[in-house]
Each structure stands twice: as C-alpha cells, then as structure tokens.
Amino acid sequence: MTTAPVPNPILVVGSLNADLVIRTERIPGPGETVHGHDFTTMPGGKSANQAAAAGNLGARVTMIGAVGNDAHGTMLLRSLTAKGVDISGIHKFEDTPTGVAIITVEESGQNNIVIDAGTNGLIWPNTIVENRKLFEGVSVVCLCLEIPEVAVKAAAEEGQRHDATVILNLSPYAEVSPELIAATDIILVNEHECAQFLGGTAVPPPDAPNDAWLPVLDAFVEIGIPQAVITLGSDGSVVLDSTAEEKVHRIPARKVVAVDTTGTGDAFFGAFAFRIAQGDLIQTAAKYASVTASIAATRHGAQPSYPTAKEVAAIIAEDVALQPSEDA
C-alpha cells in the first residue's frame, strides 16, 4: 500500500487574536456611527490564520505563540487543533488577556481592523529559546509583525540556524532591523507594505509589463532580500526572484465575488508556505496560494473561511489557466 507523501514540517511563530467582527453596509468615517449586524467572535490573528490555512491543507504545522487563560484563548486553541495544528508551543498566561481584533466588514468584503496585542505582546526572544526544540527538522518558518520585533528576529535567526526557509510577512507594517532582514529568505507583502518597505522605489501599476518590476526586485536585492511576493488584491500577485533566470512572474487573480477579505492574505501565506515546504518553485507556490485565498474571500471570517486541499484541487481542475505550467 502506498501512502501520500507527508509534507515537510512548518513552524509558525507569532500572534493569535479573537476577531470581534461586525458587518456593516459601509465602514464608518472618523467620528461617524453606523448600524451594523451579525456580530460574531471568530478565531483570528495573522499567524494563527497562517497556521490554520496550512494545517487545513494537510501541512504538518506547529505554532509558537501565547494566549490568556480566558474564553478567547480556549476558542483559538480549539480552532487550531481542529485544523491539525500542533499547539504545544502556545503558552497560556494567567494575568493577561488573549489578543483581540475589532473588525468591521462592509458589504464589498473590505474591512477595517484594530488590534490589541494582549498576550501576543508577551512573546520575547526567551520564548524562542525555550521552544528551540520545535525548530528541529522544520523546513519553513512563517513570521509576521504582530508580536515584538525582537522575538520575530530571534525566530528568524533560529530558523536560519536550522536551515529552514524563513518567510516574513511585513504586516502590520513596521520598520524592521537589518538583522531580521539578513535572516529572511522570502518577503511577502501587499502593494502598500511593499511601497513603505522600499521607500523611494515606486510600485508599478497593476497593468505594467513585467520589466517594470525589475527596479523593485533590484531594491529588494540591495536590502538583502533575494525573493519577494507582492500581493495586489483583485489584481493577483507578482513573484520576484533574483535567483532564477526568469525574474518576474505575474500570477493572475481568480475572479470571485468577495464577501469578506479578512484573513485572505494569511490564507495566501499559509498555502504558500505549505507548497514551499513541499518543494515547489516560488511562482508555483504563489499560484496555488492565490487560488486558496480566492476561495477564502468568498466565505465569512478568517480561519472558518479556509479551504481544504480537496477544495483547492477541484477549482484548479476546472480551470486550465490555474494549472501549473512547465516553468511555473
């Protein structure tokens, strides 16, 4: 009897939030009050979402993070466990509440998010040292900026010491240390984070030819990043790879009617990490991630919206344009 190959292990280090979500016709402006409906509390947090997305696709995922000893923490641990994520690296604090995100989602699917770190703010480099064993044998380490940067840097450096591919999502955007950049292999950003990170280098418009992205790649390389993925929402994504002959790949977006874009970037990241851990080329992984994120956008919430590998495969099977080609 043959068994399906087990993907290489993924380690996610970072945040868990309870998402307090309210739906409105439109997001209110400053000083404005609007009516909302269908208030719900759902599992979220960028890192937990990434772990859940990868786990739901069948990846072997472990997470390092922290929750409080409260109902939100219990909900988050249950959700990750249901998605197959190993939660042995998640610490429970007694006196600090679990992180929360207050989210408004309007009918177009767009959202506004404000986070209060709670226990996410208690992850420090010593947390990484205490969990060093969890880095053993890991092939991909996933990071974002919802925990203190010093802890992100310590995790990236530990990942590098273990020869893992370190992927950093610069979200929510903040300036990061040169040491964190030096320990990062692949940066994942949206177009706004890309513009903030690169400062003077303009991000080309969505309809620009591939060559227009070469100065962006040069800017990443100058900073010390060889590979980057820039997500462009409904305009798809761009893969920049200084190590390959073909340096720019455009990944078209699958057209869907979005009902909630909360956590779709995290779905992209989790799926991308899943495929990188399986040995895909970066552009092949991004193509798969793009389909995963497109499905998530058609469903409510972050973690509850994530598809299984079977659901992603069914969409890919329907559309030849989504199938991996020789070079991608």
Ligand code: RIB
């Ligand atoms: O990326 C979406 C996530 O951002 C939400 O789940 C929320 O918790 C915030 O972390």
